[in-house]
Amino acid sequence: MGVIDEIKQRVDIVEITSAYVPSLKKAGRNFKALCPFHPERVPSFYVFPERQSWHCFGACGTGGDIFSFVMRKEGVDFGEALRILAQKAGVTLTPKQGDESQRETEKLKEINEAAAEYYHYLLLHSSAGEWTRSYLAQRGVSDKTIEDFQLGFSLDSWEALREQLTKRGYQEDEMVAAGLLVEKEQGGTYDRFRNRLMFSIRDITGRVLGFGARVLDDSLPKYLNSPQTLIFDKSGALYGIDRAKSAIRKQNLVVVVEGYMDVIVAHQHGFNNVVASLGTAITEKQVGIIKKLTKSLTLALDADAAGEMATLRGIEVASHTFDQKVVPLPTSAGLVKYENLLDAEIRVMVLPPGKDPDDIIKESPEEWGRLLEEASPVVDYTFELIVSKLDLTKLKDKSLAVDQLLPLIAKIKHPVRQAHYVQKLARLVAIDEHNLASALSRLKRPAKLKGEGEIVQPSTLIPLLSSNDPLAEYCLSLLVHYPQLRSHATELSADLFPHSENREIFLAWRSATDLDSMRQGLDTTLQEHLDALLTRSLPPLSEEEQERALRECVYRLQERWLRDLKTKEEWLISDVQSEGSAAELEEIQQLALRLNAQLREVFLQRESKPKS
Numbered sequence: 251m252g253v254i255d256e257i258k259q260r261v262d263i264v265e266i267t268s269a270y271v272p273s274l275k276k277a278g279r280n281f282k283a284l285c286p287f288h289p290e291r292v293p294s295f296y297v298f299p300e301r302q303s304w305h306c307f308g309a310c311g312t313g314g315d316i317f318s319f320v321m322r323k324e325g326v327d328f329g330e331a332l333r334i335l336a337q338k339a340g341v342t343l344t345p346k347q348g349d350e351s352q353r354e355t356e357k358l359k360e361i362n363e364a365a366a367e368y369y370h371y372l373l374l375h376s377s378a379g380e381w382t383r384s385y386l387a388q389r390g391v392s393d394k395t396i397e398d399f400q401l402g403f404s405l406d407s408w409e410a411l412r413e414q415l416t417k418r419g420y421q422e423d424e425m426v427a428a429g430l431l432v433e434k435e436q437g438g439t440y441d442r443f444r445n446r447l448m449f450s451i452r453d454i455t456g457r458v459l460g461f462g463a464r465v466l467d468d469s470l471p472k473y474l475n476s477p478q479t480l481i482f483d484k485s486g487a488l489y490g491i492d493r494a495k496s497a498i499r500k501q502n503l504v505v506v507v508e509g510y511m512d513v514i515v516a517h518q519h520g521f522n523n524v525v526a527s528l529g530t531a532i533t534e535k536q537v538g539i540i541k542k543l544t545k546s547l548t549l550a551l552d553a554d555a556a557g558e559m560a561t562l563r564g565i566e567v568a569s570h571t572f573d574q575k576v577v578p579l580p581t582s583a584g585l586v587k588y589e590n591l592l593d594a595e596i597r598v599m600v601l602p603p604g605k606d607p608d609d610i611i612k613e614s615p616e617e618w619g620r621l622l623e624e625a626s627p628v629v630d631y632t633f634e635l636i637v638s639k640l641d642l643t644k645l646k647d648k649s650l651a652v653d654q655l656l657p658l659i660a661k662i663k664h665p666v667r668q669a670h671y672v673q674k675l676a677r678l679v680a681i682d683e684h685n686l687a688s689a690l691s692r693l694k695r696p697a698k699l700k701g702e703g704e705i706v707q708p709s710t711l712i713p714l715l716s717s718n719d720p721l722a723e724y725c726l727s728l729l730v731h732y733p734q735l736r737s738h739a740t741e742l743s744a745d746l747f748p749h750s751e752n753r754e755i756f757l758a759w760r761s762a763t764d765l766d767s768m769r770q771g772l773d774t775t776l777q778e779h780l781d782a783l784l785t786r787s788l789p790p791l792s793e794e795e796q797e798r799a800l801r802e803c804v805y806r807l808q809e810r811w812l813r814d815l816k817t818k819e820e821w822l823i824s825d826v827q828s829e830g831s832a833a834e835l836e837e838i839q840q841l842a843l844r845l846n847a848q849l850r851e852v853f854l855q856r857e858s859k860p861k862s
């Protein structure tokens with residue numbers, strides 16, 4: 251259970267609101283008072299304990315849950331309301347959600363940044379760094395690039411960094427937590443990185459999270475990375491992303507390479523949309539970062555890795571070493587999974603045997619451009635790879651091709667793309683397309699498929715999160731996944747999202763132009779909620795289906811809202827009829843009239859919306 255839900259379970263809305271609105275008094279099964287948010291003479295502010303919600307039927311015409319009440323009353327944002335209520339509820343915000351952790355991660359970034367400065371200084375000015383300087387010069391790395399990427403050098407010493415950072419006021423345990431020192435078993439610590447060329451690995455905003463370090467002699471391991479820390483996760487970082495992000499957005503393409511030097515040399519030659527995957531096969535987390543910038547991804551693979559791709563042995567298969575560890579190679583099947591995540595094709599750029607992007611770009615930038623141009627979609631590339639080993643005039647090889655390619659096609663979620671490859675395979679092996687299609691449907695997991703014109707049912711599409719409002723969250727995930735829906739939803743009322751966490755996400759979405767700026771304005775807890783919405787997998791929907799799904803969702807949200815208001819109104823009337831005075835009955839009838847006017851307005855709005 252998330253912290254938001256925990257707080258909601260622990261606090262009682264009547265108790266909290268009456269602390270702010272002492273005149274709140276029981277009216278039947280509900281509570282009412284003069285609205286604390288607008289001046290009035292007759293109470294129209296109601297609190298509904300059963301729904302744990304409040305509503306002002308007067309001038310405000312709005313309501314919400316306990317979070318929105320505290321936000322409004324205290325004039326604070328969601329994060330602050332969360333802290334206020336957590337305290338009242340006796341819920342401890344875990345470090346991840348509180349200031350404590352922000353201070354801690356901030357500290358770790360600061361220490362890594364101090365280390366990056368120190369390593370950079372050593373590279374530029376120490377005599378020990380001279381050899382590394384000439385190595386970089388010999389590899390054609392310019393002074394400006396060394397500056398831009400803040401390349402560095404670590405001394406061949408067990409305590410140089412520790413001493414330097416101690417002078418700057420950092421504690422030894424903080425340096426250990428930052429991944430810069432290693433704790434000895436018998437006590438004490440030593441510098442993790444010694445006598446290495448240092449690459450600082452940054453997040454998208456340019457903060458230093460950790461390091462990659464390369465030896466320049468025969469020592470092992472050749473590459474060493476920061477360990478997993480509170481701020482560094484190798485599988486979730488992309489080297490160069492901070493410097494590449496605007497080029498990626500502008501060109502609407504990211505090129506993922508393997509090595510640090512590849513990124514540096516590419517940028518030096520003006521290929522600024524290049525990032526490195528830190529020696530691993532690209533991961534789901536990395537695809538998640540990329541997804542916020544572009545949907546077009548080209549993976550530069552060396553000839554060996556590319557040749558192995560079609561071995562549909564699963565992504566965990568490994569046959570190649572980096573960092574002295576065996577790392578998984580990308581496989582066609584794994585990449586198709588990421589294509590589904592991106593909702594776009596991933597292209598594969600095959601490098602000539604024995605050459606790194608670094609070599610190619612230095613020798614001939616035109617060649618790099620040409621290879622990029624020739625990159626083919628993963629599935630097409632896999633077709634070629636498999637077919638090149640077969641003789642398709644032979645029946646046996648035809649069925650081998652089908653055996654290997656059809657399971658891959660089955661993994662493609664996008665229906666049009668899938669149909670395209672079924673056709674392609676059918677032509678290739680000269681088999682009737684319908685036979686292949688039925689073989690394909692047997693292969694597919696028994697997932698329910700949407701029929702033509704069928705209403706998209708949120709419940710069947712969306713595995714429930716921790717949520718108590720799956721409908722609203724489905725609506726929000728549509729909005730954050732599909733930018734083209736923006737124009738269809740900016741007019742929606744925030745009242746349709748009764749839970750504050752969803753309402754806040756909606757408001758942030760409405761006022762932001764893209765996900766990055768949206769995220770920046772959100773409290774940490776809400777960022778987590780946003781991530782949950784973003785990582786939820788939606789079925790592949792065409793633009794038309796997206797719009798239909800949204801329309802259906804909005805309709806249900808409005809209907810739900812109206813029904814909720816109607817219920818509350820009925821409660822009020824029955825309460826007043828049973829125990830109210832004539833004056834109160836008069837009063838509630840006035841309220842009912844106003845509510846009916848609101849309802850009418852919503853219905854009219856809906857009627858005026860174009861039907862598909």
Ligand SMILES: [Zn+2]
Nearest residue numbers: 285288306310
């Ligand atoms: Zn009011």
